[in-house]
Amino acid sequence: MTEARKGEQKPTQSVVLPYNETKGQEAVDIYNSSGRTAQEWQELMLCDILAVNDEGLWVHTKCGYSIPRRNGKNEIVVMREMWGLKNGERILHTAHRTTTSHAAWERLCNQLDKAKIPYKSIKASGREAVYIKGTEGRVEFRTRSSKGGLGEGFDLLIIDEAQEYTDDQASALKYVVTDSKNPQTIFCGTPPTPVSSGTVFLKLRKSALAGESINTFWAEWSIERQSDPHDRELWYQTNPSLGTVFTERSVLDEVGDDPVDFNIQRLGLWIQYNQKSAISRAEWQELQAAALPGLKGKLFVGIKYGRDGKNVAMSIAVKTKEGKVLVEAIDCREVRAGNAWIINFLKQADVKKVIADGANGQQLLSEEMKKAKLKAPVLPTVKQVIVANAAFEQGICSKNIVHMGQPSLEQAVSNCEKRAIGSNGGFGYKAIREEIEIALMDSAIYAYWACSESKESKKQKISY
Numbered sequence: 084m085t086e087a088r089k090g091e092q093k094p095t096q097s098v099v100l101p102y103n104e105t106k107g108q109e110a111v112d113i114y115n116s117s118g119r120t121a122q123e124w125q126e127l128m129l130c131d132i133l134a135v136n137d138e139g140l141w142v143h144t145k146c147g148y149s150i151p152r153r154n155g156k157n158e159i160v161v162m163r164e165m166w167g168l169k170n171g172e173r174i175l176h177t178a179h180r181t182t183t184s185h186a187a188w189e190r191l192c193n194q195l196d197k198a199k200i201p202y203k204s205i206k207a208s209g210r211e212a213v214y215i216k217g218t219e220g221r222v223e224f225r226t227r228s229s230k231g232g233l234g235e236g237f238d239l240l241i242i243d244e245a246q247e248y249t250d251d252q253a254s255a256l257k258y259v260v261t262d263s264k265n266p267q268t269i270f271c272g273t274p275p276t277p278v279s280s281g282t283v284f285l286k287l288r289k290s291a292l293a294g295e296s297i298n299t300f301w302a303e304w305s306i307e308r309q310s311d312p313h314d315r316e317l318w319y320q321t322n323p324s325l326g327t328v329f330t331e332r333s334v335l336d337e338v339g340d341d342p343v344d345f346n347i348q349r350l351g352l353w354i355q356y357n358q359k360s361a362i363s364r365a366e367w368q369e370l371q372a373a374a375l376p377g378l379k380g381k382l383f384v385g386i387k388y389g390r391d392g393k394n395v396a397m398s399i400a401v402k403t404k405e406g407k408v409l410v411e412a413i414d415c416r417e418v419r420a421g422n423a424w425i426i427n428f429l430k431q432a433d434v435k436k437v438i439a440d441g442a443n444g445q446q447l448l449s450e451e452m453k454k455a456k457l458k459a460p461v462l463p464t465v466k467q468v469i470v471a472n473a474a475f476e477q478g479i480c481s482k483n484i485v486h487m488g489q490p491s492l493e494q495a496v497s498n499c500e501k502r503a504i505g506s507n508g509g510f511g512y513k514a515i516r517e518e519i520e521i522a523l524m525d526s527a528i529y530a531y532w533a534c535s536e537s538k539e540s541k542k543q544k545i546s547y
Contacts, residue, residue, distance in 0.1 A: 090304075092122075095304055097302040099131050102135070107130030108126075114194070117195075129163070142298070143267070145299045148300075149271075154323055156272075167238070168195075169220065173221055173237045174223070174238065176223065179248075228255070239268075243271060246274065273351070291503065292503045293500070304320070370482060376409060378403055381435035386437065386529070394520050395422075397412075397413040398410060400533065410530060411527075412523055415520055436461060436533045441522075461533070498519045499519075
C-alpha cells in the first residue's frame with residue numbers, strides 16, 4: 084500500500100535568520116501531550132519562530148506567515164500560546180472579528196483540557212482570558228480597534244486575521260510589548276482580497292522578501308501568478324495539510340466560477356494592487372544618453388536563463404571614455420531555440436568576460452562554449468549574485484550607468500520589485516507584471532557588474 088500524498092511541507096518562500104538553539108521542540112511536545120500530533124511543517128515553523136540567540140532572546144521579534152485556508156495556521160498559534168502559558172508569558176491575542184477571537188479562546192481551552200494542563204478561564208464576549216495557575220502566564224483575547232491594548236503590557240502579541248490589520252490598529256497595539264524583556268509579535272493570515280482593509284501584513288511581507296526587514300521571520304505557501312484552479316500540482320505545492328487535514332475531493336468542490344478568489348484563498352496568490360516598481364521609469368530615463376558616448380575596452384556579457392525555464396536573455400556592458408558603464412540588451416529568446424545565437428555573438432564580439440546564470444541552462448552553455456573554443460563563462464555563486472544586484476542599484480543611484488533607451492530593457496527595469504536572497508539582507512529582482520521577462524534585466528545586471536568591477540590593464544613602463 085502506497086503512502087498517501089501530502090502537501091509540500093516547506094514554504095514556497097521564506098526568510099529565516101540563522102540560529103543554533105530553539106524552544107520549538109518544547110512547544111511541540113506540550114501540544115502533542117494533548118493527544119494530537121503536530122505536522123512536519125508546523126514543527127519546522129515552531130522551531131523558526133521559537134529560535135533563541137546566545138542571550139536567550141528571540142532571534143525573530145516579528146514573525147509573519149501566510150497559508151491558504153483550513154491548513155491549520157491557527158494551530159501554530161495554539162502551540163505558541165501553550166508554550167507561553169507554561170513559561171509565564173503575558174499574551175495578547177487579537178482578531179478582526181469577535182467570532183474569530185472567541186473561536187481562538189475555545190480552541191486554546193480545548194487543547195489545554197486535552198493536555199490535562201490546569202487553567203482558569205474567563206468567558207466574556209470580546210474579552211475572554213486564560214490563566215495558568217502558579218505562573219504569571221495568561222492569554223487575553225480581544226477584538227482589534229484603534230485604541231485596543233493601550234496602557235497594557237504584554238510579552239507576546241498575536242495578530243490573527245493579519246490581512247485585516249490596519250495602520251491605525253498597529254499604531255495602537257505595537258507598543259504593548261515595548262516594556263517586555265523578550266518581546267515577540269506574530270502575524271498570521273491569508274493573502275488580502277480586494278475587500279481586505281489591512282495594509283500592515285502586505286508591507287511586512289514586502290519588506291521581508293526584499294531583505295529590508297530587521298529581526299523578522301516570514302514564511303508563505305503561495306503561487307507567483309494567477310493559475311488554473313484545476314492544476315492539482317499547485318494544490319499540493321501551496322497546501323501543506325492537503326492529504327492529512329483535507330483531501331483533493333474537498334478542494335475540487337471549492338473550484339467555482341471565481342478563479343481569482345480560488346487563487347487567493349486556496350493557492351495563496353498575492354495580488355499586487357497599484358504596486359510601484361523598485362526602480363521608477365523616471366529614474367531609468369534619467370540615465371539615458373542623448374547620443375552614443377565614446378567607448379573603450381572590451382565587452383562584458385551577461386546571460387540569464389529565466390526562473391521558469393522558458394527564456395534566456397543576453398546583455399552587454401562596456402566602459403565609456405567618461406568612466407561610466409553603457410548597458411544594452413542584445414536579445415531574449417526561447418530556451419528551446421538553443422544557444423546557437425549566443426555562441427555566434429560571442430564568436431564575433433570582442434568579449435573580455437561572460438557571466439552566465441540559471442541552473443536550467445548555464446552548464447549546457449558552458450559546455451557549448453568550450454566546444455566552440457571560447458573562454459569559459461563565470462557561473463556566479465549566490466554571494467556574487469547578491470553583490471551584482473547591489474552593484475546595479477548603486478550604479479543607478481550614483482548615475483554610473485548609461486543606456487540608449489531600449490524599450491524592452493526599460494520595460495523590465497521599471498516593472499520590478501525586490502526579492503530576498505539569503506537571510507542577511509541580500510536581494511534580487513522579480514517582475515511585478517506577468518508579461519515582463521525579468522531575465523532581461525538580470526542579464527544587464529550581470530553585464531554591468533562584471534564591467535564595473537574590472538580594472539584596466541596598464542602598460543608596463545620601461546626606463547633606462
